[in-house]
Amino acid sequence: MANIRDVARISGYSVSTVSRVINQKNYVSEKTRAAIQKVVDDLDYVPNDVARDLSRGKTFNVGVVLPHSDHPYFTQLIHGITTAAFAAKYHVVLLSSRYDAELERDYLEGLRRKAYDALIFTSHGLPLTQLARYRKYGSIVVCEQPGASGIPAAYAHRRTTYREALAYLKAQGYHHIGLMLSRPIAVSATSQATADAYRAVFGSKPATKDCATDVITLADGQRAATDFIKRGLQFDAILANSDDIAIGVTRAYRQAGLPVPFLIGQEHQLSGEVAHLPTIDHYFKKVGENALQLAISGAATNIAIDATFIAKQ
Amino acid sequence: MANIRDVARISGYSVSTVSRVINQKNYVSEKTRAAIQKVVDDLDYVPNDVARDLSRGKTFNVGVVLPHSDHPYFTQLIHGITTAAFAAKYHVVLLSSRYDAELERDYLEGLRRKAYDALIFTSHGLPLTQLARYRKYGSIVVCEQPGASGIPAAYAHRRTTYREALAYLKAQGYHHIGLMLSRPIAVSATSQATADAYRAVFGSKPATKDCATDVITLADGQRAATDFIKRGLQFDAILANSDDIAIGVTRAYRQAGLPVPFLIGQEHQLSGEVAHLPTIDHYFKKVGENALQLAISGAATNIAIDATFIAKQ
DNA sequence: ATACGTTCTCGAACGCGTTCGAGGTCAAGA
DNA sequence: TCTTGACCTCGAACGCGTTCGAGAACGTAT
Numbered sequence: 001m002a003n004i005r006d007v008a009r010i011s012g013y014s015v016s017t018v019s020r021v022i023n024q025k026n027y028v029s030e031k032t033r034a035a036i037q038k039v040v041d042d043l044d045y046v047p048n049d050v051a052r053d054l055s056r057g058k059t060f061n062v063g064v065v066l067p068h069s070d071h072p073y074f075t076q077l078i079h080g081i082t083t084a085a086f087a088a089k090y091h092v093v094l095l096s097s098r099y100d101a102e103l104e105r106d107y108l109e110g111l112r113r114k115a116y117d118a119l120i121f122t123s124h125g126l127p128l129t130q131l132a133r134y135r136k137y138g139s140i141v142v143c144e145q146p147g148a149s150g151i152p153a154a155y156a157h158r159r160t161t162y163r164e165a166l167a168y169l170k171a172q173g174y175h176h177i178g179l180m181l182s183r184p185i186a187v188s189a190t191s192q193a194t195a196d197a198y199r200a201v202f203g204s205k206p207a208t209k210d211c212a213t214d215v216i217t218l219a220d221g222q223r224a225a226t227d228f229i230k231r232g233l234q235f236d237a238i239l240a241n242s243d244d245i246a247i248g249v250t251r252a253y254r255q256a257g258l259p260v261p262f263l264i265g266q267e268h269q270l271s272g273e274v275a276h277l278p279t280i281d282h283y284f285k286k287v288g289e290n291a292l293q294l295a296i297s298g299a300a301t302n303i304a305i306d307a308t309f310i311a312k313q
Numbered sequence: 314m315a316n317i318r319d320v321a322r323i324s325g326y327s328v329s330t331v332s333r334v335i336n337q338k339n340y341v342s343e344k345t346r347a348a349i350q351k352v353v354d355d356l357d358y359v360p361n362d363v364a365r366d367l368s369r370g371k372t373f374n375v376g377v378v379l380p381h382s383d384h385p386y387f388t389q390l391i392h393g394i395t396t397a398a399f400a401a402k403y404h405v406v407l408l409s410s411r412y413d414a415e416l417e418r419d420y421l422e423g424l425r426r427k428a429y430d431a432l433i434f435t436s437h438g439l440p441l442t443q444l445a446r447y448r449k450y451g452s453i454v455v456c457e458q459p460g461a462s463g464i465p466a467a468y469a470h471r472r473t474t475y476r477e478a479l480a481y482l483k484a485q486g487y488h489h490i491g492l493m494l495s496r497p498i499a500v501s502a503t504s505q506a507t508a509d510a511y512r513a514v515f516g517s518k519p520a521t522k523d524c525a526t527d528v529i530t531l532a533d534g535q536r537a538a539t540d541f542i543k544r545g546l547q548f549d550a551i552l553a554n555s556d557d558i559a560i561g562v563t564r565a566y567r568q569a570g571l572p573v574p575f576l577i578g579q580e581h582q583l584s585g586e587v588a589h590l591p592t593i594d595h596y597f598k599k600v601g602e603n604a605l606q607l608a609i610s611g612a613a614t615n616i617a618i619d620a621t622f623i624a625k626q
Numbered sequence: 627a628t629a630c631g632t633t634c635t636c637g638a639a640c641g642c643g644t645t646c647g648a649g650g651t652c653a654a655g656a
Numbered sequence: 657t658c659t660t661g662a663c664c665t666c667g668a669a670c671g672c673g674t675t676c677g678a679g680a681a682c683g684t685a686t
Contacts, residue, residue, distance in 0.1 A: 001425075003642055014666045019644060027664055049426040050367045051642035055671055059363060061406075070392045078407075082382045086409045093374075094395050094405040112314075115362040218583060244583055270531060270557055271583050316672055327636045332674060340634055364672035368641055 002043040011039040022047055062295050063116035065095045065107050067123050071216055072242060072267055073284060077122050077143060080288020088296055090117075099125035099183075111138040118295035125187070139298045141291050144189040146302065153302045154290035156282040158190060161307035162197030165239065165264050165280055168311055170201055174236035174262055179206055180215040180224055180249070182241050194239070209233065215241060218271075221248025229256050237262035243272025243279055250275070273313055282307045315356040324352040335360055375608050376429035378408045378420050380436050384529060385555060385580055386597060390435050390456060393601020401609055403430075412438035412496075424451040431608035438500070452611045454604045457502040459615065466615045467603035469595040471503060474620035475510030478552065478577050478593055481624055483514055487549035487575055492519055493528040493537055493562070495554050507552070522546065528554060531584075534561025542569050550575035556585025556592055563588070586626055595620045 004022075008015040013036055020028050021036040028036075039045075053059045064081055066074045078094075085092045093116060097103045104126045110116050111134050118139035124131065128149035131140055135151065146153040169177060179198065181191040191213070198206045210233065212224035221240060228235065229252065240246035243265030253260040265272040268281035283305055290303040317335075321328040326349055333341050334349045341349075352358075366372045377394055379387045391407075398405045406429060410416045417439045423429050424447050431452035437444065441462035444453055448464065459466040482490060492511065494504040504526070511519045523546065525537035534553060541548065542565065553559035556578030566573040578585040581594035596618055603616040 004644095005642080015643080016645075016667080017665055020665095023644085027662090029664065032664080046422065046425050048367075048642055049423070049428040050363060050372060051671095052644080054361075054363045054367050054673095055642075055644045057671070069395045070388070075388055079382045082407050082409055092407040094391075094398075094407060096395055096399045109359065110362070112359050113362040247583065247587055270560070271587055274560055274584055274587055317674095318672080328673080329637080329675075330635055333635095336674085340632090342634065345634080361672055364641095365674080367643095368672075368674045370641070 002045045004045075004047065007036065007039050007043060007045050010043070011036045057114070059091075059114065059117055060089065061091045061093050061116045062292065063093045063095050063107055063110060063119045065097050065104060065119060065121045065124065067097050067099050067125075068216060069094065069096060072244065072269055073282075074122050076267070076284035077288040077291070080285035080290075081120065081292045082288075083285070084289040084292035085296075088292070090292070090296055097123075097125070099123070101125050105130075108134040108137075108140075111140070118298075120291045120295050122291075123188075139295050141294045143287060143291055145193075145304075147189075150300070152294045152300055154287050154294055154304075155302075156284070156287055156305050156307040158193040158282070158307060159197055159200075161280055161282075161309050162194050162239075163200050164309045165278070166197055166201040168278075168309065169237045169239070169262070169264070172237075172262070175202075176234065176236045177202070177206070177210065178228055178233065178235040178238040178261070179211045180221060180238065180240045180245055181211055181213045182216055184213045185211070190241075194241075210235075215245055218244045218248040221245030222252045223248075225249040225252035226256070229253070229258065235261045237264070239264045240266065242267050243269035243275075243277055246277055247271045247275060268310065276313060278309070278311045279313065280307055280309050315358045317358075317360065320349065320352050320356060320358050323356070324349045370427070372404075372427065372430055373402065374404045374406050374429045375605065376406045376408050376420055376423060376432045378410050378417060378432060378434045378437065380410050380412050380438075381529060382407065382409060385557065385582055387435050389580070389597035390601040390604070393598035393603075394433065394605045395601075396598070397602040397605035398609075401605070403605070403609055410436075410438070412436070414438050418443075421447040421450075421453075424453070431611075433604045433608050435604075452608050454607045456600060456604055458506075458617075460502075463613070465607045465613055467600050467607055467617075468615075469597070469600055469618050469620040471506040471595070471620060472510055472513075474593055474595075474622050475507050475552075476513050477622045478591070479510055479514040481591075481622065482550045482552070482575070482577070485550075485575070488515075489547065489549045490515070490519070490523065491541055491546065491548040491551040491574070492524045493534060493551065493553045493558055494524055494526045495529055497526045498524070503554075523548075528558055531557045531561040534558030535565045536561075538562040538565035539569070542566070542571065548574045550577070552577050553579065555580050556582035556588075556590055559590055560584045560588060581623065589626055591622070591624045592626065593620055593622050 004015055004018050008018045018036055021033050082092050095107050111119055121142045128151055132149045132151055140151055142151050142153045144155050179194055183191055185191040185195050195206055215221055215224050238249055238261050240249055240263060246263040246265035250260050263277055265277045265279040268279050272279045286305055317328055317331050320331045331349055334346050381387060395405050408420050424432055434455045441464055445462045445464055453464055455464050455466045457468050492507055496504055498504040498508050508519055528534055528537050551562055551574050553562055553576060559576045559578035563573050576590055578590045578592040581592050585592045599618055
């Protein structure tokens with residue numbers, strides 16, 4: 001396949017002049033431009049993107065680290081990220097992590113290796129301080145409150161909305177509340193926010209036995225609820241970490257022939273809509289768009305938006 | 314940042330020897346290896362991926378063209394593709410197309426520009442013959458029956474399963490059937506398959522008025538059903554192109570205060586499970602895995618799997 | 627002792643586009 | 657007329673890792 005030097009040789013102009021023609025830069029006479037363009041067309045020449053990236057020192061790739069590509073939280077986030085990336089002519093590279101520290105580190109190394117210009121962590125296993133070390137190699141964005149790490153972040157405020165949802169439960173007279181969490185409170189800012197809100201509303205930390213962790217899918221929700229039942233826990237209400245998961249909970253209780261506790265879901269999913277569940281919408285598409293903006297602008301700021309508690313739908 | 318020549322200079326060895334050390338190749342004495350490794354560690358050197366890609370002439374990128382990143386068909390496909398790509402150490406680059414011919418062509422050009430080693434079209438607007446022209450620049454895979462185009466394909470057999478589903482409707486005594494399609498019959502192999510199955514079962518092509526097109530989301534399903542109602546069409550049953558869409562149809566009829574026709578969904582989605590809808594599972598995760606395998610192997614074959622009609626769930 | 631096969635290392639070319647400094651031309655302003 | 661400032665083009669260096677051909681050193685088989 002032809003390269004820029006072939007075009008130069010055949011057209012009789014220099015490589016640099018050919019370069020300015022294909023990049024439509026100034027200072028090329030119309031005559032020259034036309035002559036070179038003709039050779040470009042004849043040879044069917046197109047510049048090599050990799051060589052370009054190398055010489056420009058930039059790839060326009062944004063790596064998106066996501067633990068589970070089938071989870072709705074990530075699906076919505078990805079949707080926002082790709083939408084914004086497309087508009088900005090950036091490329092989205094999907095990176096599966098399954099919260100594996102080694103993989104995450106490998107992706108961070110990708111920043112050093114110049115494989116990506118920026119990295120968005122939709123969630124992460126490594127501590128933020130470790131992520132922060134790689135900021136000198138490229139822009140890093142997380143999708144949660146970044147605490148003192150200083151890492152730019154795009155996220156939805158969870159605490160207030162969780163408080164609102166839990167206060168709603170309290171107002172309805174529910175006091176024995178079960179919580180479904182995607183990850184243990186110690187390692188996840190989201191779980192932490194849920195626990196904090198619980199304490200703010202009910203005056204004490206949620207009991208460990210009332211919290212199910214590692215609940216990601218509908219099946220997990222069903223399993224976790226079955227476990228609650230087995231352990232003889234009787235909840236008035238359960239705050240599930242997605243609408244789908246709430247559906248899983250419903251099934252478990254139905255299967256056990258027990259009354260279903262009052263349920264609140266999250267993420268405003270179709271399943272919740274169909275079942276008329278109260279839910280919390282974190283607007284993850286918007287969060288994804290914000291994350292990408294931060295990633296490519298390299299701005300060292302945060303963009304937070306408010307989540308909404310939807311009591312009736 | 315240090316490059317391989319720095320390592321060579323400082324260690325006193327040649328660039329080629331350093332290269333074999335970092336790539337763990339043969340023919341390096343232990344003493345030399347250790348000396349070079351020390352310099353690599355001291356300088357904190359890592360090879361530049363872009364330079365590597367350029368010199369190897371390979372990027373390990375697979376571009377995945379998808380019209381809608383929020384559609385469940387594509388979500389499932391992407392899930393399969395990323396899973397397989399991860400295992401094979403390939404990178405998945407997401408490419409939004411919205412069926413825009415210009416965009417699709419641009420992505421095909423990406424193959425020439427060496428931006429991707431391979432391209433997977435989860436769906437496409439351009440005719441297959443046009444896609445086929447770019448095969449000389451890299452491997453191309455489509456996720457549908459490739460007809461005479463010769464393009465490698467990974468897909469689920471639809472015709473037989475559609476026939477099965479429609480025969481089921483006929484056996485149940487339903488004769489006036491509405492079809493919801495994502496795209497017009499003329500441009501979509503999927504819609505074509507649906508129409509063919511209809512003809513096989515009912516002996517004639519489906520009437521144009523009985524087919525709604527451009528139905529992608531739940532809201533589209535609702536809109537299309539509302540339109541059916543407005544036009545005074547009375548269906549015994551409707552074959553929807555996803556479970557979510559079937560839910561949209563249900564809503565439209567409920568809202569109009571009319572009895573809901575018998576519904577069959579597709580894709581075995583959660584919404585359909587909750588509503589106990591019959592559905593067709595095309596196993597798109599598996600199809601995605603197959604597509605990626607084809608893309609990176611460069612094999613010029615097809616991998617078809619069978620879809621399943623699930624009458625009761 | 628000669629020949630051959632390994633092992634080890636090097637230099638240079640290669641993949642390919644971008645960009646900077648330099649040098650030449652030409653017209654307008656002083 | 658001289659200066660100044662576009663305008664136009666070129667050559668070479670740069671970004672950086674891979675790989676091929678060649679050559680040196682050493683051991684072993686004949």
